[in-house]
Amino acid sequence: xxxxxxxxxxxxxxxxxxxxxxxxxxxxxxxxxxxxxxxxxxxxxxxxxxxxxxxxxxxxxxxxxxxxxxxxxxxxxxxxxxxxxxxxxxxxxxxxxxxxxxxxxxxxxxxxxxxxxxxxxxxxxxxxxxxxxxxxxxxxxxxxxxxxxxxxxxxxxxxxxxxxxxxxxxxxxxxxxxxxxxxxxxxxxxxxxxxxxxxxxxxxxxxxxxxxxxxxxxxxxxxxxxxxxxxxxxxxxxxxxxxxxxxx
Numbered sequence: 304x305x306x307x308x309x310x311x312x313x314x315x316x317x318x319x320x321x322x323x324x325x326x327x328x329x330x331x332x333x334x335x336x337x338x339x340x341x342x343x344x345x346x347x348x349x350x351x352x353x354x355x356x357x358x359x360x361x362x363x364x365x366x367x368x369x370x371x372x373x374x375x376x377x378x379x380x381x382x383x384x385x386x387x388x389x390x391x392x393x394x395x396x397x398x399x400x401x402x403x404x405x406x407x408x409x410x411x412x413x414x415x416x417x418x419x420x421x422x423x424x425x426x427x428x429x430x431x432x433x434x435x436x437x438x439x440x441x442x443x444x445x446x447x448x449x450x451x452x453x454x455x456x457x458x459x460x461x462x463x464x465x466x467x468x469x470x471x472x473x474x475x476x477x478x479x480x481x482x483x484x485x486x487x488x489x490x491x492x493x494x495x496x497x498x499x500x501x502x503x504x505x506x507x508x509x510x511x512x513x514x515x516x517x518x519x520x521x522x523x524x525x526x527x528x529x530x531x532x533x534x535x536x537x538x539x540x541x542x543x544x545x546x547x548x549x550x551x
Contacts, residue, residue, distance in 0.1 A: 332420075343419065362377055381452055386445075460517075461521040465520040475499050478497065480495065490510075
């Protein structure tokens, strides 16, 4: 690795390496290494574990109301090959990868290579400067992904959103009550309402209890000012279509 390439890489990463050989190894793909032990494959293995720990710690601190299952879903998406590849491409890291001609001649770089070089760089920074420094790099490059993925994961789980909001802001847990049901046994609809600390919110109908509870949670979120009316109306319209199908 020449001085120009090293300086370009360090500027992009925001880290000056005490041991430049670590940077070179992290950026060297097996297709160009004289032997696989001199490629970034071992660093990819270590970086995967370091990345897991950093993201788990970040999620644990950022979302104190998330249950284990919620944290696991978000973590799995954040550390996935897809997300790592996106970060690698978006930050320009993939352009630093040292690869053989057979791969470099392709029109599009395989996403697996983009993900691997991100993980190997995480390992290289960790080995060069320690956990606190690599954590700064990961959070700088992954924070936007964490927020987006966490938002999407809970977008349709209104019960989870309401529970987290109620426990954090109201100091209470939502309670769901079945009020009514209609229709034949094979195609019933259910009316459900939710109460929080004695306050009852508008009831909602759904083609099953689970969907009715989600809709009731959404109405409660609207009344609490967490979701705006337009978002609520869109979802309620979609659920109403499902109810109409059951009535036909």
